[in-house]
Amino acid sequence: MIPSLGNFTLWLSLFFAVFQFFSSRKNKNIKYISLAVIFLFFSSLISFFLLIYSHVISDFSVINVVQNSHTTKPLLYKIAGVWGNHEGSMLLWMLVLTLVNYFIFKLLNKKNSSFILKTLEIQAFIIIGFLLFTIFTSNPFLRVFPAQLEGLGFNPILQDPALAIHPPLLYIGYVGFSAAFSMSVATLILNNKKNIFWYNYMKPFVIGAWTFLTIGIALGSVWAYYELGWGGWWFWDPVENASFMPWLIGTALLHSLIIVEKRKSLQAWVLLLAILAFLLSVIGTFLVRSGILTSVHTFALDPSRGIYILIFTALLGGYSLILFGVKSRKFFDNNYFSSFSKEGSILINNIFMTVVCATVFLGTIYPLLVEAFTNNKISVGEPYYNSTVIPIMIPAIIVMGIGPILSWGKEDKLKILKKIIPSVLITLIMTIAIFLFYKSYSILGFAGIILSFWIISNNVLNIIRKNKAYSMSMFIAHLGVGLLILGITGSSVWQDEKIVKMKVKNEIKIKNYNIIFDQIVEIKGINYIAVRGNFLVRDDEKKIITKLKPENRFYPITNIFTSEASIHSNLFRDLYIVLGEGNMANGWVVRIYYNPLVIWIWIGSLLIFLGGIVSLNTNLKKLLKW
Amino acid sequence: MVKQILIIPSIFFLIIVSIFFYLLIIDRNPSEIPSNLINKTIPFFETESLFKNKKFISSEEFGNEIVLVNFFATWCKPCRDEHGYIKKFQSKEKLRIIGINYKDDPEKANAWLKDLGNPYSDVPLDKNGRIAIDWGVYGIPETFVISSDGIIKYRHVGPITKKIYKKINLLIATLKLKK
Amino acid sequence: MINKIFVTLVSFLFFFNLLNISYAVEPNEIMKNKDHEIRARNISKNVRCMICQNQSIDESNAPLAKDLRVLIRNEIKKGKSDDEIYFFLTERYGDFILLKPPLKLNTLALWFLPFVFLVVGVLILFFYNKKYRKV
Numbered sequence: 031m032i033p034s035l036g037n038f039t040l041w042l043s044l045f046f047a048v049f050q051f052f053s054s055r056k057n058k059n060i061k062y063i064s065l066a067v068i069f070l071f072f073s074s075l076i077s078f079f080l081l082i083y084s085h086v087i088s089d090f091s092v093i094n095v096v097q098n099s100h101t102t103k104p105l106l107y108k109i110a111g112v113w114g115n116h117e118g119s120m121l122l123w124m125l126v127l128t129l130v131n132y133f134i135f136k137l138l139n140k141k142n143s144s145f146i147l148k149t150l151e152i153q154a155f156i157i158i159g160f161l162l163f164t165i166f167t168s169n170p171f172l173r174v175f176p177a178q179l180e181g182l183g184f185n186p187i188l189q190d191p192a193l194a195i196h197p198p199l200l201y202i203g204y205v206g207f208s209a210a211f212s213m214s215v216a217t218l219i220l221n222n223k224k225n226i227f228w229y230n231y232m233k234p235f236v237i238g239a240w241t242f243l244t245i246g247i248a249l250g251s252v253w254a255y256y257e258l259g260w261g262g263w264w265f266w267d268p269v270e271n272a273s274f275m276p277w278l279i280g281t282a283l284l285h286s287l288i289i290v291e292k293r294k295s296l297q298a299w300v301l302l303l304a305i306l307a308f309l310l311s312v313i314g315t316f317l318v319r320s321g322i323l324t325s326v327h328t329f330a331l332d333p334s335r336g337i338y339i340l341i342f343t344a345l346l347g348g349y350s351l352i353l354f355g356v357k358s359r360k361f362f363d364n365n366y367f368s369s370f371s372k373e374g375s376i377l378i379n380n381i382f383m384t385v386v387c388a389t390v391f392l393g394t395i396y397p398l399l400v401e402a403f404t405n406n407k408i409s410v411g412e413p414y415y416n417s418t419v420i421p422i423m424i425p426a427i428i429v430m431g432i433g434p435i436l437s438w439g440k441e442d443k444l445k446i447l448k449k450i451i452p453s454v455l456i457t458l459i460m461t462i463a464i465f466l467f468y469k470s471y472s473i474l475g476f477a478g479i480i481l482s483f484w485i486i487s488n489n490v491l492n493i494i495r496k497n498k499a500y501s502m503s504m505f506i507a508h509l510g511v512g513l514l515i516l517g518i519t520g521s522s523v524w525q526d527e528k529i530v531k532m533k534v535k536n537e538i539k540i541k542n543y544n545i546i547f548d549q550i551v552e553i554k555g556i557n558y559i560a561v562r563g564n565f566l567v568r569d570d571e572k573k574i575i576t577k578l579k580p581e582n583r584f585y586p587i588t589n590i591f592t593s594e595a596s597i598h599s600n601l602f603r604d605l606y607i608v609l610g611e612g613n614m615a616n617g618w619v620v621r622i623y624y625n626p627l628v629i630w631i632w633i634g635s636l637l638i639f640l641g642g643i644v645s646l647n648t649n650l651k652k653l654l655k656w
Numbered sequence: 657m658v659k660q661i662l663i664i665p666s667i668f669f670l671i672i673v674s675i676f677f678y679l680l681i682i683d684r685n686p687s688e689i690p691s692n693l694i695n696k697t698i699p700f701f702e703t704e705s706l707f708k709n710k711k712f713i714s715s716e717e718f719g720n721e722i723v724l725v726n727f728f729a730t731w732c733k734p735c736r737d738e739h740g741y742i743k744k745f746q747s748k749e750k751l752r753i754i755g756i757n758y759k760d761d762p763e764k765a766n767a768w769l770k771d772l773g774n775p776y777s778d779v780p781l782d783k784n785g786r787i788a789i790d791w792g793v794y795g796i797p798e799t800f801v802i803s804s805d806g807i808i809k810y811r812h813v814g815p816i817t818k819k820i821y822k823k824i825n826l827l828i829a830t831l832k833l834k835k
Numbered sequence: 836m837i838n839k840i841f842v843t844l845v846s847f848l849f850f851f852n853l854l855n856i857s858y859a860v861e862p863n864e865i866m867k868n869k870d871h872e873i874r875a876r877n878i879s880k881n882v883r884c885m886i887c888q889n890q891s892i893d894e895s896n897a898p899l900a901k902d903l904r905v906l907i908r909n910e911i912k913k914g915k916s917d918d919e920i921y922f923f924l925t926e927r928y929g930d931f932i933l934l935k936p937p938l939k940l941n942t943l944a945l946w947f948l949p950f951v952f953l954v955v956g957v958l959i960l961f962f963y964n965k966k967y968r969k970v
Binding site: 689690691692693699759784785786789790791792794795 | 885886898899902903906925926927928929931
């Protein structure tokens with residue numbers, strides 16, 4: 031009964047979405063529209079909860095539950111498992127889409143009604159598209175009779191808190207950009223005849239989407255680092271790239287919205303970015319779910335689904351981009367910028383973000399292009415992106431150091447020089463200090479450290495000075511970026527690794543630590559048995575600073591082996607141990623990693639997120655006042 | 657001039673979408689890699705044979721007629737699943753099949769073939785996997801079609817299915833015609 | 836005593852595990868010559884594990900990955916250069932096995948377009964710059 035009710039609510043949502051589409055387009059009756067918006071949200075909320083309910087009670091007459099759940103799964107992961115699969119994740123996608131829809135509606139007032147109604151019309155179209163996709167190709171409420179006795183969904187690797195919350199945060203990001211898309215298309219269609227400040231309405235949505243996309247991506251990386259067993263956290267996998275591209279365009283969009291706000295300039299460019307951000311989210315969805323390429327992240331591969339999403343993407347993108355081609359001329363202005371100004375530096379940032387995005391896009395789809403035109407398959411992996419993206423990012427980051435403190439309009443070069451002298455000094459001092467400590471020199475390390483301390487010192491000084499002329503949220507977020515670069519540089523350039531065979535009571539030295547293999551024990555977990563190695567870590571003063579306990583687990587019910595790394599983190603480095611194969615007689619393979627500065631990647635990401643939240647708060651207040 | 661530039665994003669987008677369409681419509685396996693040895697002579701190898709006392713020397717065994725080469729192992733479940741088709745190639749289509757035993761125990765291979773039936777005219781042993789590497793094998797079972805002049809014409813990765821069985825038979829028919 | 840049996844049993848089970856766990860390079864693969872080992876690691880990092888999803892053979896514990904790691908080290912011992920080793924691998928597995936796409940006719944666009952994008956971007960910057968507009 032419940033699953034049928036769930037299916038019914040999907041159709042109900044479709045009905046309300048169509049209703050919203052026609053009321054915003056034709057009769058423009060606010061009462062009808064508000065009914066449509068609110069019922070649409072609640073209907074999609076109920077679908078979502080009904081699916082969760084089916085998973086929680088382990089209703090194995092529902093195919094989605096059979097494929098993705100298991101009676102022994104802890105409650106938290108039964109729930110998280112709902113959005114960990116393709117069909118269930120579409121319900122989450124719909125929920126966020128209808129929530130964003132509601133927030134757009136809340137902006138409606140007499141003055142902006144034509145603009146907001148047009149936006150709601152386009153948003154309704156998007157919702158209809160995804161609902162049709164869900165109902166006809168990815169319906170989570172499909173049944174199987176007779177009901178199965180047990181489910182198949184038990185991958186312990188996926189039962190992790192970071193992984194549980196990673197999709198919802200990402201979706202707030204991807205779907206949040208839909209509001210910017212709809213507003214951009216609405217503005218282009220209406221030619222902004224009523225002179226609406228569409229960019230003021232767009233900004234909070236962009237900040238919200240971008241902020242959550244940032245933390246969503248960061249959580250995915252955190253999980254990879256702790257779970258996958260060799261300290262990697264970014265692999266340029268096509269699906270990771272699919273999240274990185276909207277983030278890059280979102281960053282450009284975020285910054286250029288500031289210019290549009292203050293100077294009314296670059297409107298056409300921002301309208302294009304707003305279209306591209308969401309379009310890239312949708313193309314990303316297509317790449318992941320269509321079966322066109324394989325990746326660790328791809329959901330069950332099904333070309334018929336792919337064709338549907340592609341048609342929808344083609345309609346959405348084709349229409350919006352052709353509209354842009356035809357209508358955007360009216361939004362051009364004749365303002366030009368001096369390079370040494372805030373506008374100039376933001377424009378530089380935009381150019382670099384877009385170039386990196388284009389490069390990542392090229393790398394991601396290039397294998398598909400080669401396959402389509404020749405009969406060959408090539409692969410584009412990490413080395414390609416390292417060679418192209420990093421050199422392009424470097425000038426962008428340099429500009430990020432001074433850009434924020436430049437004034438609008440031309441800046442006196444001498445004044446700028448005076449402003450930056452303290453941070454230049456700090457940068458030099460910290461760079462020398464780090465190199466004395468790690469004693470290993472590399473060009474990339476050099477570049478990374480200089481850049482990160484350049485950003486860190488500029489922003490810390492501004493925070494300390496309580497520089498009221500600029501927004502605190504910007505300093506926090508930029509500081510976060512500086513720390514992020516510090517962490518990335520440290521962990522990439524100065525990583526040390528020891529791979530050895532150790533018998534119990536053997537010792538090994540890594541950097542200034544002594545690692546002693548104390549003993550091997552058996553562990554019985556809730557649903558697994560494991561072999562655990564107890565390792566003592568001593569520093570050069572012979573003090574035991576920690577015990578590391580990597581495990582190799584076996585889950586009997588599903589025949590899965592996992593390896594759990596043991597990590598000790600502090601501000602300077604992570605010590606990371608993985609237990610390999612072995613036995614009492616010959617000893618065990620032990621891998622020890624010394625990963626410097628890793629924690630700053632996570633702290634930096636968190637600060638970027640906090641900066642975004644503060645900015646979101648500020649911008650929402652501005653909007654409400656208005 | 658500006659008008660033309662502004663329409664570029666949409667053209668670019670539509671071209672890419674068309675390419676995606678093409679890739680979705682055609683019959684392709686996104687995870688299968690095409691062999692780099694197609695239309696090249698088979699890599700030479702010399703190794704023990706499971707059944708015969710003398711060594712298996714590839715230059716002597718190929719180049720006379722159309723041959724199928726099937727990389728298999730007893731520990732590989734899909735190999736067991738497809739074995740029926742391999743036997744069918746031999747019994748129905750009267751094809752000569754060489755079964756290269758990959759990283760396996762010869763005694764186990766013997767027992768396996770006794771148990772399931774032996775369609776192979778010979779079973780060279782690839783104990784350390786080096787022959788497989790020379791053939792560009794990455795996921796057994798893999799099946800190759802070798803023309804009568806010792807050229808690799810086709811490679812399939814994974815177990816033989818009904819569709820692939822038909823495809824290989826069609827290919828062999830065309831090869832026979834060309835002669 | 837029971838502990839020992841248990842531990843032996845579980846580690847025995849692990850020996851046959853071919854699943855997700857990445858152990859990668861094993862102690863007995865490591866070459867005695869440090870420079871050779873560094874070369875081996877660098878080459879391995881550029882070689883794709885053909886049966887994994889987006890991993891190099893340096894990171895993967897798949898049997899084929901191990902075989903290729905050992906093969907690469909043997910070729911280095913034989914005195915082969917990096918290029919010769921890459922050629923050996925691409926002869927058998929095609930260009931797909933390289934994570935860094937080689938510069939060929941079919942990858943010209945891949946390697947040059949980012950530079951083109953950058954140049955176009957910088958040109959746009961000049962286009963928008965006050966000083967140059969005045970001229």
